[in-house]
Amino acid sequence: MEETIYCIGCGAQIQTKDKDKAGFTPKAALEKGLETGQLYCQRCFRLRHYNDISDVNMTDDDFIRLLHEVGDSDALVVNVIDIFDFNGSVIPGLARFVSGNDVLLVGNKKDILPKSVKDSKVTQWLTERAHEVGLRPVDVVLTSAQNKHAIKELIHHIENARRGRDVYVVGVTNVGKSTLINAMIQELTGDKDVITTSRFPGTTLDKIEIPLDDGSYIFDTPGIIHRHQMAHYLSAKNLKYISPRKEIKPKTYQLNSGQTLFLGGLGRFDFITGDKQGFTAYFDNELTLHRTKLEGATDFYAKHAGSLLTPPSQEELAALPSLVCHEFSIKEKTDIVFSGLGWIRVTGPAVVAGWAPEGVDVVIRKALI
Structure with missing residues (x-):
């Protein structure tokens, strides 16, 4: 039976399997630590030597x-x-x-x-x-x-x-x-x-x-x-789209009712009824927004998610829950907020819908701008 070993820095049980969990130590560091008697988990090692705190x-x-x-x-x-x-x-x-x-x-x-x-x-x-x-x-x-x-x-x-x-x-x-x-x-x-x-x-x-x-x-x-963060459905490579590192540059789209904007393949915005108006989108500058007709938008998504509409990638698409519709009747300047992704400002009056993966919230608030 293997002896249970604890980190002398934080007391977490040492393990070499999961780098995201408490007590993770690379195998080479474990062997070295056992020789010297100074056994720290990777988190404590980085903390002591680099003043670097990482989440577990x-x-x-x-x-x-x-x-x-x-x-x-x-x-x-x-x-x-x-x-x-x-x-x-x-x-x-x-x-x-x-x-x-x-x-x-x-x-x-x-x-x-x-x-x-x-x-x-x-x-x-x-x-x-x-x-x-x-x-x-x-x-x-x-x-x-x-x-x-x-x-x-x-x-x-x-x-x-x-x-x-x-x-x-x-x-x-x-x-x-x-x-x-x-x-x-x-x-x-x-x-x-x-x-x-x-x-x-x-x-x-x-x-x-x-x-x-x-x-x-x-x-x-x-x-x-x-459990309901968009981040859990994306690989490290695609996290940049939902964790922008630079100031967001708004983009305004003139839409007629019956038009849809896809937010990559992570969300969707429908302009259902109302007079032609400008909708301002606040998302990561690299996230591709795709305009199409509302009629047929669901089939368009089924066909193009993971290819034309990315992220997600084809691999990520398998784990992404189905998009769920949240409909709103807007009377004044309002933000439709896609939790963890960004928002679209609606001037109104209009009936609109925001779609996001099941469990990820779409909410409205008085326009910030």
Whole structure:
């Protein structure tokens, strides 16, 4: 029987099979570590030597245990969400678990929004959406982890809101939480190697402790997998289409009723009835939008998804759920939001429909621009 070995940094059980799970260590590193007695998992190794935090994925049960830990402590909860994918980056049940604790909501990836989008509108929208899922954030901060935008302000907000307490940073996978924490560490400590790793007692869940001057800690927690994120249906090569890295350049299409826009093969927008008007699309600059007739659009998709309409690729198409229709009657300027992909601004009046893979949300909001 093989001996169970644990990482001396975070306490996770060492394993060599799944690089996305806690405790992963390449075989060569495992052999070397056993010789020296200094056995770290790859995540801790990268953390110690490069100040680099990477996310690990957890099961739902693991995450519920973690939320209980957070809920039982008197702490500030910093919930990082993706501005582009609020619905896909909400942690199910978070409001229930942290009911006694203050929540600071951080909207990440602000730099992707066109400059014409006002911060106040985004903040208001995020606050309203948070209220809908039962969260009452003490504040909302917009950041960009990637280009280190508003990191100083975020630290200032955390300092004010925590009032001497510990801080737990939580978020689902793919929201940029680890990049954000790395940016905060750099801001707080320069390049000094002051990060330590620890774990919750009695479990193999690791949390990363960033010590603060007053003896409290910021705890980074592993990312929970949210089943209804568009990201789960795409390969690493095609993730760029739903995780833009540059500011989005809007494209306007003059459509007559009875026309359809395909969003690659990941979504579809139908203009069902209304006067001819301009529809402005806000998606990754490289995502190809294809205009066709509404009549026959379903057959067109069946024929061309994975070839003319990409992403997804042919291989990804097999795992992509069927597109589901969400119909809306629009009276005023409104955004039709395809969760995790982008949005289309409708001037109205019009009856329109948004299609997305089953489980991925299509919602409407008052136009941001």
